Amino acid sequence: MTSTTIKGFAALKDEVRRRVSSREWPPGSFIPNETDLALEFGCSRTTVSRALRELAEIGLLERRRKAGTRVALTPVRKATLSITIIRQEIERSGKEYGYLLLDRQQTEPPVLLQKLWRLDAGVKILNVKSLHLGNARPFALEDRWINTIALPSALGADFEINNSNEWLIKNAPFSHGEISFTSKSSTATESNYLDVADGSSLFVVDRSTWMNDSPITSVRVFYHPGYYMKTTI
Amino acid sequence: MTSTTIKGFAALKDEVRRRVSSREWPPGSFIPNETDLALEFGCSRTTVSRALRELAEIGLLERRRKAGTRVALTPVRKATLSITIIRQEIERSGKEYGYLLLDRQQTEPPVLLQKLWRLDAGVKILNVKSLHLGNARPFALEDRWINTIALPSALGADFEINNSNEWLIKNAPFSHGEISFTSKSSTATESNYLDVADGSSLFVVDRSTWMNDSPITSVRVFYHPGYYMKTTI
DNA sequence: TAGTGGTCTAGACCACTTG
């Protein structure tokens, strides 16, 4: 092996990717350790370490102390999705954003949410239903529950003009959250708001956020038929 | 400000997250530069740099040279999804994996794929349709196109027992790919294979992979109704 | 126990971008 000089961790990542995809380093095989690679590429071990660490983070390599680094046997590639604000998503696609408040009331949440948030039966919290429009056409239907116990200021918020999505971003920080994606047939109500045929197939995103064990908000967004989320690996 | 001693970049990340979520550093505000933070936390600038870089990668901070680092105004949180092999996904949920080859033929691909792969009209490539089962129940329907021009060895592969998914992992490395998620009403054929009512709402994943500008495979997977993908932010 | 990755340091230089 002649020693190739590689500039920087990014170039090193590319070279490793090349060796993996060219089967020079086949799946499951161990690759040289950091020290040897640093020698071969004429850079410091720190640089090699960063390159390999980042490749391990996306699932291309597997690393274990003492054992070494090897090419992942089953490429569990990780895709990253940008969870944007709906307004931005609409505006980025070149459409004019519009917003409609459909309903806003204090009411008892569904049982699933009561359990998730550990609420006593009968406790009422804020429910906001709204519609996001792209060029005046329905883009997504939002059904949001806001924990007014942890966030009493939400009771005084006006969701007529500013949507609840953005009000929360400004007023309700969160420490962590959970997102899940699924698909669902539209009910009569959903079909009506989204202006689609009954039983249409909708892309659904559920998101819940917490602030240190205290639930903040839980929202379900129904996207119009034809909507898709895209990413690269 | 008293100087707090923080151990390691991970603890530093936690502290920054805390300051952001507690509004000590509100959205849009600039935070101290790396040198000052290193002083405050009693660690090296390198450590601060790594912590802030990783927080910027997930969208919590925004960094620009000369301007400085600030808390993201619009929290475009990035969620990472693990794209696993279907077999693993089924087995991980405690079900027994099963596989059925439905169809396998050389045929002309749909126009969309012809354009994506820049194929001349009339060119025939390999199409494999199969069903992944969980406890003998339909879990996902797979419709795969394999570029037999770039990958002639696929013609000799037997997809009766080993599924094409795993054959490709072993035999067809890729350099990059694209994934998109959407939802779709099931057609008669899809409903039949998945054993669901016609017009059911299916979660659909489209994935295409390339090896240096040469298309390798393009696959569409229809999941059974009720399927969902989950992640955390 | 020995070998590997994981992290940290202090310092240096570079690249970018704002004023």
Place this chain on the structure above:
DNA sequence: AAGTGGTCTAGACCACTAA
């Protein structure tokens, strides 16, 4: 022009774990 982040280095010690 100057200040900020981005990267790299050489060396050190630590943490984990396979043998």
